[in-house]
Amino acid sequence: MSRPALVGRTGLTRSAIRGLIGELVAGGLVSEGRARPPRHAGPAVPARAPEPQGAVVLAFDIEVDSLAVAGSGSAARPRPRPSRPAARPLQPRGDRRRPRRARLDDPRPTADGGRLIGDEVGVGVAVAGVVRRADGLVSMAPNLGWKDEPLGARLANALGDDVPIAVANEAELGGLAEARRGVARGADHVLFISGEVGVGGGLLVDGRPFAGVAGYGGEVGHFPVNPAGRTCSCGSLGCWETEVGALSLLRRAGRSERGGRLEMDALLRGAAAGEPDALGALEETGRWIGIGLAGLVNVLNPSLVVFGGLFQRVIHSSPRSSRPSWIVGRYRRLDGSSASWRALSEAEAPLIGAAELALEPVLADPSAWLRRSADSSETRKLAVRRVVA
């Protein structure tokens, strides 16, 4: 953007812009170059652009059956590295005898044996569980077998106190990703619903993430819809998750709940080919999605509902021309509420959200961040390398 354009957009004076940009350029967050004004044939003018590698964060996505890592710059989309699918399938409920522990204080080499990136300024972590935002305590992640797991504290021990670490629920971060870089850009009140083995949600109020007083909000998988239903992994009876999660879809189609992603892929291929068992399972699951969605829309009246994760794959695997009708047809639309099926991919959304979360301190006040980071960068680089290399 040229300096006159910056003056016009911000309302600041030319000299204020010059001072601020100078600070950002000196800190490596912004680079200077030449750009041709759009729709003008004139000569190129001096322009400033965010420096993609000016502030780089590490983003993690901890799912039940996979762990994904990405590096992301302040002006770039995260570039996911090949994630390592877990050899173990989706963990069936009831098999809780040996809950696995987080191993982040016992780091192991990455698959390719090398370091990921060298200049991380923050770490964002998406996890499929209930997270207290203040300190990254995962109070409950039943599908991972975690309870009161101090993930934030463990990461801080491993990476050093000077690397800001932010942990949040993966569906909440999926919602943040949609709001910043996906279909929900510009929408004010957004409900993001993401289904996998567990079902989570993210809520944006006036464009900002809302997670309640302790960051525990958005647990849409755990509101009760069926008192005659199954016991949920959280201990309650008939949570929405027990009717619309991945395991119930597999069970309804007569497939093994232990089959993991391969079994789910086979189910969705079957539905696309018109197999009655698969279509019946989708139909019944869709009925329950509609029941829960009606309740959420009645309470929250969002301007946009975005379906992510497994719901994305289910919808795009449906053979019907009017794909979403079996879901949205079942709830009474309220003024201003609409639904979107064009979410970011299942693999991308939580990672992008985790990167946005980690970048927030930089973007909120770049000058303050540059001052803080000047002191601690050397020790931080060493600490990050110790863990990821």
Added chain:
Amino acid sequence: MSRPALVGRTGLTRSAIRGLIGELVAGGLVSEGRARPPRHAGPAVPARAPEPQGAVVLAFDIEVDSLAVAGSGSAARPRPRPSRPAARPLQPRGDRRRPRRARLDDPRPTADGGRLIGDEVGVGVAVAGVVRRADGLVSMAPNLGWKDEPLGARLANALGDDVPIAVANEAELGGLAEARRGVARGADHVLFISGEVGVGGGLLVDGRPFAGVAGYGGEVGHFPVNPAGRTCSCGSLGCWETEVGALSLLRRAGRSERGGRLEMDALLRGAAAGEPDALGALEETGRWIGIGLAGLVNVLNPSLVVFGGLFQRVIHSSPRSSRPSWIVGRYRRLDGSSASWRALSEAEAPLIGAAELALEPVLADPSAWLRRSADSSETRKLAVRRVVA
């Protein structure tokens, strides 16, 4: 408050305070007097106080079985006038052959035949239905028998376009009342749940009312909890309202659903005296309250849940020493979420909320409001008298 105290609280200069206060005194919103500083034995100092009758609003509360009216000044609690209980009892579901129409464009004299107040600057209306805030359309008030009722437009026709009219859901306004003048003062994220024949809710996010994109949010009575339950007055199956509303409580106790408030009073007296039928009905209703509350707290993680309306009376009629335990004992408390039973009274809360809503334009920008009102006050007074006198 003395002028030095105002300077200290606002950070404005003495001359700015002098100018602003002068404007408010001239407009009649603030009066000048003398006050003794607290904890000081010194002489009284000049002080300014809000003028209770400086801006007076009319507040209405339209319930299923009653209509209440109050006048309220900008610094006073509304003073409810004796409300006229409807001769007709709570309307049973199913008796929908002749939906009653709003009669507000066909005004009748008040009970005492006189005018209410003379200088109303706005009208706030609480109604037990789903309301679009932009224009006061009551899109659905099944317990009143209303559907797509343009209440705001009808009131504007009757009162004249120059009287600001604000219509909102009565439970939402109950929540606003709790936040401004009740137990929720100072709390950030508040969920207010009010039960009568219908069950409604109000949500405050960061201290401000949140009702979604079109003002339809907070309809906590209409999220589905029991697919094997009854058809709700809204047309859906097994809404929370069908399990925790007044009619289900009467039915469970073996009492007539048409019995209205007298029957409910008898039920609650019975519970206080230890009648098994009444206690069993409270126990079962409490179980359903807990089920729904768990879901709402999981989604919203409020700092405070306030129970109003019938729930207040139920709790305070319970004979047990640990009154709320049969409700809150059933949901897993999350960090920072607590429940309060010390709400404003059933009769007061929606009226206070309606008054606060009507006063909002005055309090948000008193100077602008004074300028606007200078022109239109004479015609407005006439119009208001035409309707209420």
